[in-house]
Amino acid sequence: MLSFLDRDKSVAPPGCSRWFIPPAALAVHLSIGQVYAFSVFKTPLVERFDTTLTAIGVVFSISIVMLGLSAAFGGKWVERNGPRKAMFVSGLCWGAGFLVGALGVATGQLWLLYLGYGVLGGIGLGIGYISPVSTLIKWFPDRPGMATGMAIMGFGGGALIASPLSAALLERFGDTPADAIVPAFLVLGAVYLTAMMLGAMTVKVPPPGWRPDGWEPPAAAAGAPTTDPATEGVSVEKAFRTRQFWLLWIVLFCNVTAGIGILEQAAPMVQDFFTGVGPAEAAGYVGFLSLCNMLGRFVWSSTSDVLGRKRTYIGYLGIGGLLYLLVAVAGTNSVVLFVAVTGVILSFYGGGFATIPAYLKDLFGSFNVGAIHGRLLTAWSCAGIAGPLIVNVIADRQLAAGHSGADLYTFSLYLIVVVMVIGFAANALVRPLPKTAPAIGEASDPEAAPAPGAGAPARERV
Amino acid sequence: MESVKENPMEQSPPEQGPTERRARDQASKAAAIFLWVVVIAALGYGVVRTAIQAAALFTG
Numbered sequence: 144m145l146s147f148l149d150r151d152k153s154v155a156p157p158g159c160s161r162w163f164i165p166p167a168a169l170a171v172h173l174s175i176g177q178v179y180a181f182s183v184f185k186t187p188l189v190e191r192f193d194t195t196l197t198a199i200g201v202v203f204s205i206s207i208v209m210l211g212l213s214a215a216f217g218g219k220w221v222e223r224n225g226p227r228k229a230m231f232v233s234g235l236c237w238g239a240g241f242l243v244g245a246l247g248v249a250t251g252q253l254w255l256l257y258l259g260y261g262v263l264g265g266i267g268l269g270i271g272y273i274s275p276v277s278t279l280i281k282w283f284p285d286r287p288g289m290a291t292g293m294a295i296m297g298f299g300g301g302a303l304i305a306s307p308l309s310a311a312l313l314e315r316f317g318d319t320p321a322d323a324i325v326p327a328f329l330v331l332g333a334v335y336l337t338a339m340m341l342g343a344m345t346v347k348v349p350p351p352g353w354r355p356d357g358w359e360p361p362a363a364a365a366g367a368p369t370t371d372p373a374t375e376g377v378s379v380e381k382a383f384r385t386r387q388f389w390l391l392w393i394v395l396f397c398n399v400t401a402g403i404g405i406l407e408q409a410a411p412m413v414q415d416f417f418t419g420v421g422p423a424e425a426a427g428y429v430g431f432l433s434l435c436n437m438l439g440r441f442v443w444s445s446t447s448d449v450l451g452r453k454r455t456y457i458g459y460l461g462i463g464g465l466l467y468l469l470v471a472v473a474g475t476n477s478v479v480l481f482v483a484v485t486g487v488i489l490s491f492y493g494g495g496f497a498t499i500p501a502y503l504k505d506l507f508g509s510f511n512v513g514a515i516h517g518r519l520l521t522a523w524s525c526a527g528i529a530g531p532l533i534v535n536v537i538a539d540r541q542l543a544a545g546h547s548g549a550d551l552y553t554f555s556l557y558l559i560v561v562v563m564v565i566g567f568a569a570n571a572l573v574r575p576l577p578k579t580a581p582a583i584g585e586a587s588d589p590e591a592a593p594a595p596g597a598g599a600p601a602r603e604r605v
Numbered sequence: 606m607e608s609v610k611e612n613p614m615e616q617s618p619p620e621q622g623p624t625e626r627r628a629r630d631q632a633s634k635a636a637a638i639f640l641w642v643v644v645i646a647a648l649g650y651g652v653v654r655t656a657i658q659a660a661a662l663f664t665g
Contacts, residue, residue: 156630163637169644297644303651338643345637427661434655482662 150225155347161282161355163345168275169297170342171230174335175237175271176301178206183309187320192253202261209265211524214273218517219379221270226278226346233271234339240264241332245325269517271339272298276500277513281349284509285358287501288452292444295497299437305331372576376510383518387506387576390569395499396522397566398459401467401559402492403530405485406432408538416549417478428482432489439490444497452502456570459491464563471556475549506576533558
């Protein structure tokens with residue numbers, strides 16, 4: 144009955160334009176990006192459950208942990224079953240997460256909110272995050288950075304949409320925001336379910352052997368031997384055992400740790416740096432950083448198609464590190480300088496997220512790129528703990544030592560510069576996989592075995 | 606093949622003619638164009654609302 148979800152049923156017909164695929168990817172990422180706007184519900188939920196901010200904050204933490212786990216362990220399933228089934232499952236989980244969460248809120252059962260939005264929703268997040276990315280990489284082998292930037296920009300954009308939308312729903316549906324949570328959850332769940340199902344219905348995979356007009360894979364174009372792992376495609380298990388995977392894990396961890404530390408503390412930080420900045424301006428600053436984060440995902444990731452992935456990360460980590468140093472040394476001199484510099488830093492943070500799948504594709508090919516990307520996202524989960532910890536713990540200690548204002552953050556910023564240097568060094572050590580390494584080739588894998596007379600496996604030659 | 610015939614739920618769908626296939630492709634294209642409009646409108650809404658909020662930083 145659900146066979147229309149199978150991978151072979153979602154193969155594009157001849158003449159299908161690849162530009163019909165990005166909206167399907169964006170529909171999913173714009174929907175799941177709502178998770179970044181969960182904070183809108185925090186105060187109403189605290190009031191509704193008569194509990195602490197920490198107890199409500201656990202909901203977000205569970206969903207992010209489940210994102211990492213489902214992306215890491217579900218990646219192989221996503222690659223095997225194709226994007227249509229993956230997006231369908233993701234939509235069901237994400238929509239059901241809101242439904243179960245609403246039930247928890249309506250009945251006063253906090254554990255149902257944990258189970259719904261946290262666990263179910265988190266699984267939807269992980270599956271929904273990786274499947275559109277790997278699909279777009281296969282449709283745009285000539286511009287993988289732009290393709291992944293387009294999809295992952297949607298995740299950043301999702302928060303920009305959900306934040307004002309959720310606030311409007313909470314205002315409209317009840318006398319107080321706490322009374323409006325249940326209908327707001329139900330409306331959001333229905334809207335996201337519809338959008339994600341539309342995405343699942345319209346997504347397609349390229350037919351075997353498809354490639355863009357006039358484009359040849361780099362190795363084939365140069366007449367090089369076809370034992371290049373980036374052309375052959377590397378399985379997730381083999382990629383997981385390479386030095387390159389772990390170097391990229393460190394690169395992503397360092398880039399995200401630095402950016403998330405600033406993002407999480409942005410509102411209090413700008414007010415501590417400049418006494419004239421009030422809560423309204425601080426909220427505006429957070430909005431500005433969100434825009435930079437979203438735009439950086441598309442702009443820098445697309446630029447990486449021209450510059451090359453390694454050089455782009457040299458920019459993110461090298462220039463980024465220098466900018467953190469500038470904030471630490473001269474951040475208090477001018478509010479314009481502070482805003483501009485942190486805006487660029489956050490654009491690099493977003494760019495780092497969006498460029499990493501294309502970097503993986505360059506190194507390991509597109510055969511299992513979704514599954515490899517899923518495992519690499521565990522770096523995000525770890526950075527989500529490390530980044531805020533660095534900034535918050537140090538700020539608390541400085542406060543206890545009698546410091547105030549920008550001094551609360553100076554040491555954290557220097558520490559973040561060190562983190563960026565570590566990431567820079569890891570990126571510098573990344574080398575392409577050896578072309579003749581027998582342990583890397585996928586000839587023993589029937590799914591990846593080269594077609595007779597062809598250099599690359601059929602599924603890889605897209 | 607016999608068992609497939611015995612169970613209509615498991616039968617393969619009949620081969621689609623060119624007209625049906627064309628109609629399905631057209632519907633798929635229309636859905637994709639509709640989705641483009643929806644995602645651009647949604648993104649525009651989010652960006653404009655956030656830009657208005659961010660303006661407080663410079664005007665406040």
